[in-house]
Amino acid sequence: MPVKVRIPTPLMKLTNNQAEISAEGATIADILNNLESQFAGIKERICEENGTPRRFINIYLNEEDIRFLEGEKTPIKDGDEISIIPAIAGGVR
Amino acid sequence: MGFVKGLRCKECGKNYEKLPIHVCEYCFGPLEVDYDYTAIGKVVSRKSIQDGPPSMWRYKEFMPIDEAPKVGLHTGFTPLVRAKNLGKALGLKELYIKNDSVNHPTFSFKDRVVAVAVSKAIEFGFDTVSCASTGNLANSVAAHAAEAGLKSCIIIPDGLEAGKILGTQIYGSQLIAVHGSYDDVNRLCSEIGSNHDWAFVNINIRPYYGDGSKTYGYEIAEQLGWKTPDNVIVPVAGSSLITKIYKAFHEFEMLGLIGKVNTKVFAAQATGCAPVTTAIKNGTDTIIPVKPNTIAKSIAIGNPADGYYGVKTANESGGWGEDVSDEEVVASMKLLAETEGIFTETAGGVTVGVTQKLIKQGRIKPDETTVICVTGNGLKTQEALTGQFTPPAVIDCNIQSFEEEFANSLTV
Numbered sequence: 001m002p003v004k005v006r007i008p009t010p011l012m013k014l015t016n017n018q019a020e021i022s023a024e025g026a027t028i029a030d031i032l033n034n035l036e037s038q039f040a041g042i043k044e045r046i047c048e049e050n051g052t053p054r055r056f057i058n059i060y061l062n063e064e065d066i067r068f069l070e071g072e073k074t075p076i077k078d079g080d081e082i083s084i085i086p087a088i089a090g091g092v093r
Numbered sequence: 094m095g096f097v098k099g100l101r102c103k104e105c106g107k108n109y110e111k112l113p114i115h116v117c118e119y120c121f122g123p124l125e126v127d128y129d130y131t132a133i134g135k136v137v138s139r140k141s142i143q144d145g146p147p148s149m150w151r152y153k154e155f156m157p158i159d160e161a162p163k164v165g166l167h168t169g170f171t172p173l174v175r176a177k178n179l180g181k182a183l184g185l186k187e188l189y190i191k192n193d194s195v196n197h198p199t200f201s202f203k204d205r206v207v208a209v210a211v212s213k214a215i216e217f218g219f220d221t222v223s224c225a226s227t228g229n230l231a232n233s234v235a236a237h238a239a240e241a242g243l244k245s246c247i248i249i250p251d252g253l254e255a256g257k258i259l260g261t262q263i264y265g266s267q268l269i270a271v272h273g274s275y276d277d278v279n280r281l282c283s284e285i286g287s288n289h290d291w292a293f294v295n296i297n298i299r300p301y302y303g304d305g306s307k308t309y310g311y312e313i314a315e316q317l318g319w320k321t322p323d324n325v326i327v328p329v330a331g332s333s334l335i336t337k338i339y340k341a342f343h344e345f346e347m348l349g350l351i352g353k354v355n356t357k358v359f360a361a362q363a364t365g366c367a368p369v370t371t372a373i374k375n376g377t378d379t380i381i382p383v384k385p386n387t388i389a390k391s392i393a394i395g396n397p398a399d400g401y402y403g404v405k406t407a408n409e410s411g412g413w414g415e416d417v418s419d420e421e422v423v424a425s426m427k428l429l430a431e432t433e434g435i436f437t438e439t440a441g442g443v444t445v446g447v448t449q450k451l452i453k454q455g456r457i458k459p460d461e462t463t464v465i466c467v468t469g470n471g472l473k474t475q476e477a478l479t480g481q482f483t484p485p486a487v488i489d490c491n492i493q494s495f496e497e498e499f500a501n502s503l504t505v
Binding site for chain 1: 116379381
């Protein structure tokens with residue numbers, strides 16, 4: 001099932017300036033891999049080499065920080081919305 | 094002529110030019126100033142510092158500006174008070190208060206960071222300065238903007254203490270209060286920054302701004318006789334000050350100005366907003382943001398920008414984190430005033446209260462040298478003491494009335 005992923009402004013260079021991307025997967029990790037298959041190079045900007053999200057990237061699943069869910073193993077269901085937000089930038093822009 | 098090579102990402106190490114930016118465009122880590130310490134070491138000595146002005150600018154080589162400071166020339170070099178009475182009350186033989194409640198010109202440690210930030214904003218050519226603030230920063234940015242002849246627009250959460258609001262407006266600043274918490278305001282300011290080409294001292298100027306805090310640490314080391322204390326108790330909001338004090342100590346150590354640093358750094362928060370001390374106690378470096386609910390509004394940041402580094406500093410130094418209730422904050426403000434004659438704001442009540450807890454826990458020992466950071470002035474947060482004191486007796490102007498009242502009061 002495709003879900004909607006919001007991309008922060010600094011990463012839109014990698015997504016042909018699209019602020020919202022449709023991606024598929026059963027977990028956050030799947031979604032990130034799916035993003036990488038669509039836009040090569042985006043995953044290393046979001047994740048450390050071991051695949052965990054970088055410290056200053058916050059990933060929200062329906063407004064909830066995934067660190068307080070199951071991290072990158074958090075399951076995704078139809079209609080979910082995912083936001084990727086730089087922590088220090090303080091906003092969604 | 095400064096000693097700044099550029100900016101560098103604290104996380105991934107990517108280098109940047111000296112620009113008004115604060116986030117690594119690659120990994121989104123915070124940027125910090127990269128100094129040429131070899132060059133600094135060639136020109137700085139204990140003597141060169143001691144021969145400098147009685148202000149934070151005696152450490153100007155360690156500051157991230159390229160030209161002479163433009164504002165705040167009298168900021169810093171505040172008293173390190175030997176607190177014998179408070180020490181006796183707490184059972185500590187060598188206790189000091191680093192007293193920035195008398196900092197020039199707006200009575201908090203924020204004058205240090207703003208003196209740097211506004212000087213840097215002028216170097217960059219900005220005509221307007223701004224900030225997200227819980228009050229002390231607002232006061233300081235407004236005052237220094239006035240001194241610099243710059244425009245200022247300052248954004249605060251609503252519900253701040255009256256002294257902090259008036260203490261911003263008096264300088265002719267445009268002040269806007271936002272429904273929400275500091276964290277909401279901070280987020281809004283990031284968006285405002287996209288629409289306005291302003292120097293937000295704690296956003297796009299943050300790497301430079303933060304280093305003004307280092308002078309608080311340099312002064313502690315110099316005023317203790319060129320050594321660092323065994324313990325330092327630091328109020329924590331965004332976690333910038335705590336990391337910069339520790340950095341300052343290590344810069345002095347690296348340049349041979351002091352011996353080995355063995356200081357334990359303790360983070361102090363109010364229980365109603367304790368994301369950093371909670372993480373320290375839980376043994377994690379993941380900060381869980383909170384919605385603040387405390388009278389210690391100046392340090393009520395629920396989503397601290399440098400929280401991770403605050404936890405890291407406390408852990409690396411062998412320190413700890415503790416928090417105190419609002420009642421303990423008030424009791425500690427009174428204790429400091431009654432023992433040392435220092436009237437601090439709520440954040441100072443937090444550090445004094447936390448020190449008491451740490452002593453009880455055995456983490457701070459009686460024979461150790463301990464410095465409590467007092468970073469703001471009590472006259473700005475009078476609301477915290479509402480109901481603590483009865484109004485003074487009013488008597489007729491004759492000696493009988495006085496003697497009667499005096500005798501009565503003796504029994505109180």
